[in-house]
Amino acid sequence: MYGRKIPTLLELCVQTAIDNVRYLGDVGEVDIDLLGEILPHCTVDQLMHIEKSSIERDLSPVTDKLWRKFYEKHFGAESTKTLIERMQKRKVTFKWMQLYEAKQKDLEAVQEESGNKLKELYKKEQNRRQSRQIQVVTKVPPAKRPFWGGAGGSGFGSNSSNTKGRLIKKAKMEFLNSHEVRTAAMKKRNLLSNQRIPPRTMTPPARFGGQSSSSPGLAKPSPRRP
Structure with missing residues (x-):
């Protein structure tokens, strides 16, 4: 009966490094074969951190194929194929980490530009809506003076109260x-004329002296005694 294989000390170290890959930094002194077992377990940010930390060592023999996988995963197989064809046509080569960084910056620039355009469009729309709103004026505007000028109470149209x-x-x-x-x-x-009372007829008074004797019903006055 065979028991489970006991791992070697080296295998234990590699497994420990894989379990704690998020804490790795400068791996300049690590054997290249061991890096080939450890670094494939890194995320994009973890691998970028290890690359930037290992300044004195080129990790591209191990990481270049890893960066190509990340490029294809994040930016698409068609974009990766087009990029390879362009490099072959121009007979140039770049590290896939550099290509990944360049593509990432381009996307960030496009997103920032799109965001700025959206902000500008939003601002224009807000200004258009505000211009169509009714504005309440609290300050009474001054009265307009007639085009012929003049001040005081005299003159053409100088006094609005007269008008x-x-x-x-x-x-x-x-x-x-x-x-x-x-x-x-x-x-x-x-109506008032119909309600008015007619005036009474008055008998004219008797005349004294100088009246004709032929007037009937009138007696002569008696002479005064001396």
């Missing part, structure tokens, strides 16, 4: 001269 008075007077005269008002006034006068 207002003339308008009121004109409206009043038009009201009094209207057909309805004149008809009502005529009816009122007719």
